[in-house]
Amino acid sequence: MGYPFKEIEAKWQKAWAENKIFNVSADPKRKKYYLLEMFPYPSGKIHMGHVRNYTIGDVAARFKMIQGYSVLHPMGFDAFGQPAENAAIKNKTKPDIWTHKCIDWMKLELERMGFSYDWEREVSTCDASYYKWNQWIFLKMFERGLAYRKAATVNWCPSCETTLANEEVIEDGCWRCHAKVEQKDLEQWFLKITEYKERLLEDLTQLKDWPERVLSMQTNWIGKSQGVEIYFRLKDTETTIPVFTTRVDTIFGATYIVLAPEHPLVKNIIKGKPQEKEALKFIDKVARESNAARISSDVKKEGVFTGSYAVNPVNNEEIPIWVADYVLMEYGTGAIMAVPTHDQRDFLFAKEHKLAMRVVIKSPSRNAAMSPDEMKEAYEGDGTQINSAQFDGLANQEAKTKIAEWMGQTGIGKIKTHWRLRDWLISRQRYWGTPIPMIYCPKCGVVPVPYENLPVELPKDAPFTGEGGSPLGKVKEFVNVTCPKCKGPARRETDTMATFFDSSWYFLRFCSPGFDKEPFSKQEAKYWMPVDQYIGGIEHAILHLLYSRFFTKFFKDLGMIDFSEPFTRLLTQGMVLKEGEVMSKSRGNIVDPDSIIKEYGADTLRLFILFAAPPETELEWDDRGIEGAFRFLNRVWRIQDNLKDKSDAPLIRIMHKTIKKVTEDIESFKFNTAIASIMEFVNAIYQSQADKEVFSNLLIMLSPFIPHFAEELWQALGNKESIFKAEWPKYNPAMLIEANVTIVIQVNGKVRAKIEVPSGTAEARLKELVLADEKLKPWLNSPIKNFILVPNKLVNIVI
RNA sequence: GGGCAAGUGGUGGAAUGGCAUACACGAAGGACUUAAAAUCCUUUGGCCGUAAGGUCGUGAGGGUUCAACUCCCUCCUUGCCCACCA
Numbered sequence: 001m002g003y004p005f006k007e008i009e010a011k012w013q014k015a016w017a018e019n020k021i022f023n024v025s026a027d028p029k030r031k032k033y034y035l036l037e038m039f040p041y042p043s044g045k046i047h048m049g050h051v052r053n054y055t056i057g058d059v060a061a062r063f064k065m066i067q068g069y070s071v072l073h074p075m076g077f078d079a080f081g082q083p084a085e086n087a088a089i090k091n092k093t094k095p096d097i098w099t100h101k102c103i104d105w106m107k108l109e110l111e112r113m114g115f116s117y118d119w120e121r122e123v124s125t126c127d128a129s130y131y132k133w134n135q136w137i138f139l140k141m142f143e144r145g146l147a148y149r150k151a152a153t154v155n156w157c158p159s160c161e162t163t164l165a166n167e168e169v170i171e172d173g174c175w176r177c178h179a180k181v182e183q184k185d186l187e188q189w190f191l192k193i194t195e196y197k198e199r200l201l202e203d204l205t206q207l208k209d210w211p212e213r214v215l216s217m218q219t220n221w222i223g224k225s226q227g228v229e230i231y232f233r234l235k236d237t238e239t240t241i242p243v244f245t246t247r248v249d250t251i252f253g254a255t256y257i258v259l260a261p262e263h264p265l266v267k268n269i270i271k272g273k274p275q276e277k278e279a280l281k282f283i284d285k286v287a288r289e290s291n292a293a294r295i296s297s298d299v300k301k302e303g304v305f306t307g308s309y310a311v312n313p314v315n316n317e318e319i320p321i322w323v324a325d326y327v328l329m330e331y332g333t334g335a336i337m338a339v340p341t342h343d344q345r346d347f348l349f350a351k352e353h354k355l356a357m358r359v360v361i362k363s364p365s366r367n368a369a370m371s372p373d374e375m376k377e378a379y380e381g382d383g384t385q386i387n388s389a390q391f392d393g394l395a396n397q398e399a400k401t402k403i404a405e406w407m408g409q410t411g412i413g414k415i416k417t418h419w420r421l422r423d424w425l426i427s428r429q430r431y432w433g434t435p436i437p438m439i440y441c442p443k444c445g446v447v448p449v450p451y452e453n454l455p456v457e458l459p460k461d462a463p464f465t466g467e468g469g470s471p472l473g474k475v476k477e478f479v480n481v482t483c484p485k486c487k488g489p490a491r492r493e494t495d496t497m498a499t500f501f502d503s504s505w506y507f508l509r510f511c512s513p514g515f516d517k518e519p520f521s522k523q524e525a526k527y528w529m530p531v532d533q534y535i536g537g538i539e540h541a542i543l544h545l546l547y548s549r550f551f552t553k554f555f556k557d558l559g560m561i562d563f564s565e566p567f568t569r570l571l572t573q574g575m576v577l578k579e580g581e582v583m584s585k586s587r588g589n590i591v592d593p594d595s596i597i598k599e600y601g602a603d604t605l606r607l608f609i610l611f612a613a614p615p616e617t618e619l620e621w622d623d624r625g626i627e628g629a630f631r632f633l634n635r636v637w638r639i640q641d642n643l644k645d646k647s648d649a650p651l652i653r654i655m656h657k658t659i660k661k662v663t664e665d666i667e668s669f670k671f672n673t674a675i676a677s678i679m680e681f682v683n684a685i686y687q688s689q690a691d692k693e694v695f696s697n698l699l700i701m702l703s704p705f706i707p708h709f710a711e712e713l714w715q716a717l718g719n720k721e722s723i724f725k726a727e728w729p730k731y732n733p734a735m736l737i738e739a740n741v742t743i744v745i746q747v748n749g750k751v752r753a754k755i756e757v758p759s760g761t762a763e764a765r766l767k768e769l770v771l772a773d774e775k776l777k778p779w780l781n782s783p784i785k786n787f788i789l790v791p792n793k794l795v796n797i798v799i
Numbered sequence: 800g801g802g803c804a805a806g807u808g809g810u811g812g813a814a815u816g817g818c819a820u821a822c823a824c825g826a827a828g829g830a831c832u833u834a835a836a837a838u839c840c841u842u843u844g845g846c847c848g849u850a851a852g853g854u855c856g857u858g859a860g861g862g863u864u865c866a867a868c869u870c871c872c873u874c875c876u877u878g879c880c881c882a883c884c885a
Contacts, residue, residue, distance in 0.1 A: 002837090213803055213880080220802075220881050227885080245885055258885090301883075326883040336885045344800080345883060420884070538879075611823070612811060618878090620811060624824055631837095632823085638838090673813070676822035683822090686839090744818050749866045751818055788865050794817050798865050 003637040005601030026527040033069040038536030042102040048576040062704040074510040075117040079126035095432040125502035131434040132455035133519035156184035190423040209569035223420020230413035235309040244332035249396040252388040253360035254337040260329040261286040273307030313412040347378035431471040433496030441483035441490040470494040504547040534567040574618040603706035610671040644689040651688040656735035746796040747779040
């Protein structure tokens with residue numbers, strides 16, 4: 001029962017496609033708006049997360065469209081990647097066939113939701129016409145030394161049999177299958193994202209319309225930390241041990257040094273010492289432990305004395321050198337100076353091993369410095385320098401600068417900045433990805449494939465079983481090539497690119513999807529870019545967004561674009577939950593969008609999802625909420641049969657208020673409250689009588705949310721053009737001013753009465769009226785101390 | 800351990816210094832109906848009260864203010880991200 005959504009939705013989806021109302025081209029006379037949602041991985045079925053993401057985007061796109069913008073709203077598929085390979089093995093087909101089947105099906109589902117995409121711009125990253133440009137970009141990076149090869153210990157997932165980027169290792173497990181990650185040595189291709197670290201960090205300040213959360217995650221990931229590298233000398237030798245510290249103000253409190261167990265110096269300095277045997281045993285033990293185990297044992301910090309001493313360059317003090325598991329070789333110099341009084345980890349370690357301590361910062365909240373014996377924990381706060389020679393008496397923050405300068409001058413140390421960001425490992429020993437366009441020649445070495453030979457096409461029939469090694473290595477015609485330089489026999493690179501490469505620039509490709517001279521047309525990109533609004537999940541807050549920013553800066557350096565940030569505004573939508581848990585196959589709590597569309601229609605699904613929660617927060621799925629949304633649509637549907645010649649004056653006032661509220665709310669992505677105020681408006685129509693004009697405005701306001709429904713009723717009113725060519729209604733500010741206003745009267749902050757007075761009543765007159773109010777009499781039994789007036793709203797009488 | 804969010808009726812949520820709980824769901828009652836569905840109308844935070852009305856109430860405690868869900872401090876809980884990062 002209910003309105004005939006099935007026919008209506010099919011009818012308008014067809015009509016919109018035939019009339020190409022969502023197909024746009026660059027039009028310098030109109031203002032552009034580029035709205036982009038993160039394109040999906042074609043798994044075969046859309047889920048509620050997609051529906052939510054794309055519905056939010058569709059509202060914004062259609063809203064801008066009705067406001068007269070030239071709106072670019074494209075869609076495509078992030079089509080390379082492991083799951084297609086796995087699915088192809090399982091279903092005894094080929095990734096190519098499998099993926100295209102999935103794309104066709106998903107496209108159908110997206111069309112059924114009524115999204116306003118310009119399908120003429122569709123791209124799939126697995127098509128040679130797309131990945132050709134991945135290879136082109138790679139070659140450009142190679143020319144500039146940004147793509148390089150190096151032997152490295154890499155994260156290896158034994159289950160997926162491939163290498164993983166640092167970013168893809170989550171708490172010692174593979175990000176996809178959670179299998180325990182192992183370490184393995186391989187020759188790999190890296191992208192030098194670290195070359196852009198300063199710009200990636202600095203430009204975050206330009207991103208005023210990104211969520212705070214995402215900015216701080218990116219900042220943490222880049223991980224800039226400023227400090228000093230101090231050169232300790234190994235006692236009785238000329239060997240220096242550099243250590244990195246951000247707390248150079250505590251240098252006079254350093255009472256020992258700690259090296260990471262993997263530190264290259266360790267084996268040297270224990271040689272022949274009585275502690276050698278014990279130390280070797282310890283190092284071996286740590287080496288066998290996984291990273292996770294090392295981190296989880298955070299309660300107890302283990303370590304051994306090496307038998308050697310270092311000389312503290314600031315005071316020539318000899319201090320013991322230890323090896324401990326809480327120092328990591330990957331960070332800093334793999335060696336630290338330990339200041340147990342002012343660093344909690346050092347404190348615990350020193351207590352455990354009865355090492356010396358010295359206080360060098362006096363807390364401002366105490367008269368005298370603490371003695372190390374009475375300390376229960378390290379003091380990590382600010383204070384005044386003590387026991388610090390010529391720096392005594394300085395505030396420690398000031399001392400930081402002074403000591404660093406002094407060290408620089410004397411050569412004791414050097415101001416240094418450390419970064420957490422590592423270069424990006426993009427080689428994958430997998431089939432379903434972009435072939436890396438490189439050739440290995442026994443004579444010429446590493447030779448890039450010439451531009452005119454692109455694309456290096458992925459062979460259609462690689463024999464892959466999912467077991468070890470790269471499937472491309474088994475295709476002889478692919479591997480065996482002639483060297484472009486010497487024409488001698490050579491071997492092709494058989495690794496493919498990480499799929500994050502594909503998605504790092506697709507937003508540029510959408511500007512000119514068929515362009516065949518370069519990855520994108522500079523002219524088109526100049527018109528459409530940057531993306532005005534980007535929408536997607538928080539799970540991409542670091543990787544995808546960081547890589548896209550990196551690529552954008554690279555294109556700027558190539559002179560292809562003149563902006564440095566790709567996404568002006570970013571919205572990260574919340575997840576869809578059911579019974580408080582994320583919808584997922586493994587939990588078995590999935591609601592299939594298709595079944596909802598069949599039963600209630602796409603408009604009902606859209607309305608529910610937009611109304612149930614604001615876009616950024618989590619959304620709790622509720623079957624009854626769907627029915628509520630459907631009921632509302634039917635309620636609006638019935639209005640058309642009861643239109644009158646003239647609307648009531650109060651209803652027209654409410655309409656103007658509603659227009660204001662809905663316009664502002666949509667602009668700030670508060671779709672739930674925009675819909676709520678439309679519902680109030682509909683309730684008011686039911687209490688009153690509406691004419692065609694009022695109803696038309698109602699439909700336009702509804703159209704971004706429930707497009708088929710609004711279009712149907714719009715044209716049923718006799719309109720020949722699409723509602724999306726109509727004009728967004730404007731409110732008349734004069735209609736918002738009420739003749740009478742209700743004034744809330746408080747006594748000592750508590751509401752005691754309400755009176756209705758003409759809008760703009762003067763204070764003296766209002767006071768008179770208020771004090772005459774009968775209801776207030778019992779409360780005004782003491783002298784009035786103060787009379788506070790908030791115009792047209794409230795008075796508070798203080799007694 | 801650090802950072803960032805968030806905590807409001809039976810439920811999703813609204814209000815960002817000025818009437819706490821808009822809008823919706825659910826529930827209860829009524830109208831229509833042979834009946835049901837659908838629809839329409841009414842009520843719906845707790846406690847006291849027949850009622851008028853009073854009183855308490857936005858995770859806990861304190862503070863600022865004429866006035867605090869909103870701002871400040873301390874704490875608790877949950878979620879997300881980072882993490883022996885020197």
